[in-house]
Amino acid sequence: MIRPEESAITQAVIDRFAQTPDPRLKAIVTHLTRSLHAFVQEVEPTFDEWLSAIGFLTDVGRMCSGSRQEFILLSDTLGVSMLVDAINHRQAGGATESTVLGPFFVDTAPTAPDGADISGGVAGEPLYVDVTISDLQGQPIAGASVDVWQCDSDGFYDVQQPDLAEHFLRARLTSGPDGKVRFWSILPTAYPIPDDGPVGQMLKATGRHPWRPAHLHFRISAQGHSALVTHLFVRGSAYLDSDAVFGVKDTLICDFPRHPPGQAPNGRTLDRPWRSLQHAFVLDGI
Numbered sequence: 519m520i521r522p523e524e525s526a527i528t529q530a531v532i533d534r535f536a537q538t539p540d541p542r543l544k545a546i547v548t549h550l551t552r553s554l555h556a557f558v559q560e561v562e563p564t565f566d567e568w569l570s571a572i573g574f575l576t577d578v579g580r581m582c583s584g585s586r587q588e589f590i591l592l593s594d595t596l597g598v599s600m601l602v603d604a605i606n607h608r609q610a611g612g613a614t615e616s617t618v619l620g621p622f623f624v625d626t627a628p629t630a631p632d633g634a635d636i637s638g639g640v641a642g643e644p645l646y647v648d649v650t651i652s653d654l655q656g657q658p659i660a661g662a663s664v665d666v667w668q669c670d671s672d673g674f675y676d677v678q679q680p681d682l683a684e685h686f687l688r689a690r691l692t693s694g695p696d697g698k699v700r701f702w703s704i705l706p707t708a709y710p711i712p713d714d715g716p717v718g719q720m721l722k723a724t725g726r727h728p729w730r731p732a733h734l735h736f737r738i739s740a741q742g743h744s745a746l747v748t749h750l751f752v753r754g755s756a757y758l759d760s761d762a763v764f765g766v767k768d769t770l771i772c773d774f775p776r777h778p779p780g781q782a783p784n785g786r787t788l789d790r791p792w793r794s795l796q797h798a799f800v801l802d803g804i
């Protein structure tokens with residue numbers, strides 16, 4: 519039962535926003551006030567709990583830097599990133615499903631030619647990736663910009679290295695006339711999201727684990743098409759059914775078959791087993 523003097527506070531705040539000139543901003547602050555006050559009414563926090571919430575958000579902000587985005591981690595682990603993604607991808611079926619961008623995308627990835635090795639020489643099981651970009655009609659899309667990034671075999675992204683001199687396991691490629699993008703890399707592994715900050719404390723306090731199943735990230739953009747941000751997950755990886763950021767979709771789980779040593783694509787000969795990944799990405803119209 520909400521007391522009249524309490525609901526009067528909510529209404530007073532909403533009334534104070536009544537003159538907001540931008541109608542979208544007005545709708546957002548009005549809904550924010552209603553939902554936030556309803557949350558507080560339901561939880562009935564003590565002063566200590568309220569101060570602890572302020573402290574938590576302050577810590578999340580303090581944890582952020584050029585290479586660490588704790589607010590994205592918070593959004594991801596609360597499922598908000600996937601919800602925003604779902605709301606913004608209600609188009610007709612047929613296109614490749616999207617998933618979270620995550621905190622490790624950087625807009626300054628080095629460009630790489632078709633067939634390049636983007637591993638930067640780090641240890642791991644060699645992986646040959648051969649993907650096709652096409653439209654909803656199945657026509658290959660030439661000239662698509664394809665950003666790819668992934669962790670190393672210890673579960674770390676290049677931007678997590680303390681003294682990063684140059685990027686690795688990350689590149690920007692361009693699809694050829696046949697819509698294809700090919701590159702050599704290494705098999706990614708499952709990894710925990712950075713859990714040495716306030717988001718990690720939240721996971722620990724609620725009995726949750728920080729792990730993500732093994733995956734490669736892709737961001738694909740082409741003129742006349744909606745940009746696609748997605749992952750391809752390694753079938754059989756641990757944590758596919760309990761991704762810490764709720765990013766797994768069945769259609770994005772792929773086979774990464776293992777091949778014996780010997781002749782490999784692009785004229786390579788390998789003295790150890792290697793993996794391959796093939797996938798057909800389909801971009802939606804605008």
Ligand SMILES: [Fe+2]
Nearest residue numbers: 620669733735
């Ligand atoms: Fe990732």
